[in-house]
Amino acid sequence: MNLKQIRNQQNLSIRALSELSAVPIRTIEDIERFNRCKVDTAIKLADALNVTLDELCRDKVAE
Structure with a gap:
């Protein structure tokens, strides 16, 4: 998950x-810590x- 990076x-x-x-x-906080979440949460x-x-x-x- 790139959540924290994108959020920042x-x-x-x-x-x-x-x-x-x-x-x-x-x-x-849990998603950023454990790097996983439910699909419906990811969509939101x-x-x-x-x-x-x-x-x-x-x-x-890598390119």
């Missing part, structure tokens, strides 16, 4: 992302961050 690039706090996505703060976060699920969830592939 957009200068969003966990609280702000929680408000935008309707995902609880604790859930976002991707929508709130205005990125694709691919950008949010996939590891970057």
